[in-house]
Amino acid sequence: MFNKIEMIKIFDELFIKSKKYYNDFNEADGKIGDGDLGITIQNGLQEILNNKDNFTDDLGHNFMICSQAFVKKSGSSFGTLVAFCLMNISKSLKGKKFLTHSNVIEIFEICIITIKERGKTNYGDKTILDTLDLILNKISETKDNIKYNEIFKTATKEALENFKGKKILIGRARMFDEKTRDFDDPGMLALCKLVEGF
Amino acid sequence: MFNKIEMIKIFDELFIKSKKYYNDFNEADGKIGDGDLGITIQNGLQEILNNKDNFTDDLGHNFMICSQAFVKKSGSSFGTLVAFCLMNISKSLKGKKFLTHSNVIEIFEICIITIKERGKTNYGDKTILDTLDLILNKISETKDNIKYNEIFKTATKEALENFKGKKILIGRARMFDEKTRDFDDPGMLALCKLVEGF
Amino acid sequence: MYMKKIINEPSNFVKESIQGLVASHPDIYSFAKDNESVITRAVKANNKVGIVTGGGSGHLPVFTGYVGEGMLDACAIGSVFASPSVDQITSAIRNGDNGNGVLCIIGNYGGDVMNFEMACEIVAEEGIKTKKLIIADDIASASYQEKSKRRGIAGMIYIFKIAGSLAERGKSIDEVFELALLANENIRTLGVALSPCILPEAGKPTFEISEDEIEIGMGIHGEPGIKREKLRQADPLVDDLCERLLADIKLQSEEKVSIMINSLGSTPLEELYIISKRVNENLTKLKIKIIKSHVGRYATSMEMAGMSITVLKLTDDLEKNLLSNSKCPFWTN
């Protein structure tokens, strides 16, 4: 059951991963961007954990703290999109103490709507939107005995595979045009590595 | 006898030389300066000849016309120094219809004083001053049956020889420092070539 | 020729340059009390609409150089070529607010727009009214049909000036927004890049271009333009740029304009004036009246070589506010 305790555990885990892959994320972003993705992710997660003592049983409240952490620490697109997603999730989970299956689906739906709106992103642009979309599909079509962790792991990998050889169509990477075919989208790569070992 | 007719003949002759050596003068100046010495000399002489119909029997008057020609056409140190010299010569020859031997000596003395004063030049700086000084010496020590042309030719050559391997110490060329040892001073070279075949 | 920099630790590049800006002009600029990446006016205005902007570093005088009386109230400063964070932007808005609402003037870049949107939502909760104007003057970056997708480049300075002037005269946020919007509609910019610049932290050029090539329409961070071609003489190049600009802005004879010939950094004034001369000739031939020319470094990419031409079509109102007095080291009235 996903509650406050579980939430902190997950952020602890993500933070460990963000440190482990710090250089990899920066490097992946550096090849076709400004090389700050590792910084963005680690700083945001660090700030969330700095504030975990303020977490309450109200998950909505906690997600707002998470959103503010990314607002404070990130100057990057990824960080701002995450902050927007967390803010909108917070609003929808207000007062909730744990998540149902449909809450989980809703969270991903919110992320997708938010990123499309705020990032002016389309499916197929080769961004985190495409990864989240695949996760959502897989979660939605599974009916019972759902292993979220397994889905996260396979979907983030599969999304990366699906876009090999394709061009990135949005964000700073777009500048590199044809060259982006040879690289994974750094945001998609990061999602994949962050859930590794879940 | 140096009078108006002779004066025009000499400027005709110098102008022919300035065209012949136009590129050589520019090139010599270009190696250690701004490459405009050929332009300076040709334009100045051309302008003098454009005004030769205004020449009168008064040599002082004619030298003033020459000075104004260089004032009008030259933006270079060489041209300005020549203009200054011609102006001062003009003043001292006012009313004279021909030159005596002591007038010729005086002309070179005036040039030397003028260049030292206006150019803030010293003997040994490797400039036209050193050439003019040698000419003056040779003219002064010759007593009778003076062949000015011969003196001009040998002295301008000898001056060049004397300064081979020495540094130029003044003007734009000074910037090139040690490198100037390998080159003739362009002004000294020009004097030499201009009197060639006199 | 390697581009050498006179800097200390590359990681301190932005911080130190802004400290120098404030130290050099203490009568104009000041650090925000709550955020060291936000610059405000040295003397806070009162009873006027706040004008706020923000953006990446490496473009001085853009963005923060234009803080000053008759121009901006506050500016959020990002890293080199990167958007400021939401946090910095909220601070800039709070500091720029004088109780009459804040107009945010934003260059049209994904990160910047997103971050300003979020910041505006955050300050809205605190009761600060904001409006956002997204500058999209670079005609190379999208077609006329997709005008709103265009990038914001040198033309933004005209908006700073015009909105700043009207705000100073006590107009409401809606009035200021309307005139700024009109200015934005009336501005077109097109540039060429000749050489890259070096990012202090990366220590390597932002893009590659061969010795005899230029890129028409390249952006101020090295984003791709319309086409890459051989370097040619100034006049045919300017004629080409003018033709594209005029086709897009559709000027009639007798109309009034202001012109900005902007160096991206190392292209010197002498070349800008050779360009300006030709722009002048082209417009004069069409009987278009140039009311004022701005020639210099207004929006740069550090030491990048290249330039942009901006045309601002003037109404009487725009003209009046463009020519009004202001106080900022990078603008002469």
Next chain:
Amino acid sequence: MYMKKIINEPSNFVKESIQGLVASHPDIYSFAKDNESVITRAVKANNKVGIVTGGGSGHLPVFTGYVGEGMLDACAIGSVFASPSVDQITSAIRNGDNGNGVLCIIGNYGGDVMNFEMACEIVAEEGIKTKKLIIADDIASASYQEKSKRRGIAGMIYIFKIAGSLAERGKSIDEVFELALLANENIRTLGVALSPCILPEAGKPTFEISEDEIEIGMGIHGEPGIKREKLRQADPLVDDLCERLLADIKLQSEEKVSIMINSLGSTPLEELYIISKRVNENLTKLKIKIIKSHVGRYATSMEMAGMSITVLKLTDDLEKNLLSNSKCPFWTN
């Protein structure tokens, strides 16, 4: 990285850039009627001492950019890095004269000084009274003992401004000369060059310097300086320059100065402000009061990389005239 230029025929470089200057700012500049290499104010002043200068091209805004109300009356324009001719200078003096005599402000270069001397003698015959002030602010170019042999570089702009201001206020030629002389006594400049520039007609760099070297004290045409050394960080470099400047000018604590941090061309504002920050710290430590800082491109060598630091020791009179109003696109009051 090759330095690319946006120009037409190299032989038209100077002419076209000046035509562009006049076309872009017709309210400020005008061609002299009698000489197309002389720029005068658009509106001739009257009943004041004329302030005239002249010098080579390739240094914009120096020289001719500083023509304008409260600054210069006329300027003679030479070829790139070359003195204007005597003929051009006489025209500038005639045009700059308003019947009250003309102060000629001249950078200390052999050709320029000679040509101004001759021009002054020519106009003297026409009844125009002139005085000559020879600017010698570059401490790298000669020792303190031989101060008068120093070259004139960025510090000359301070003289343009101060003499221009006093002349505008109707003072006599002797009074204007005296204050300008005092300013000249009180100015010291020291610069470093990092890269050469390309002369349009020659098409090749003015000097050679390796990728990790700088030359301290190099002149604005590439004349040799004090020493060539490895490029180092901004702070120790600035400390070194400040120490030399202060040793020469001998400031006391509580004395007032104005500072100019001048880019030779491609060195961007960000770096100038990093430098300015350190200069500020150094002077503040000595309790010297910086009344005003000027940071930007004031005296350039086209796209040369490098910068100079100028210190002007202020008396009350100098301060007043430095800060007075003037009208010129390259000076903000």
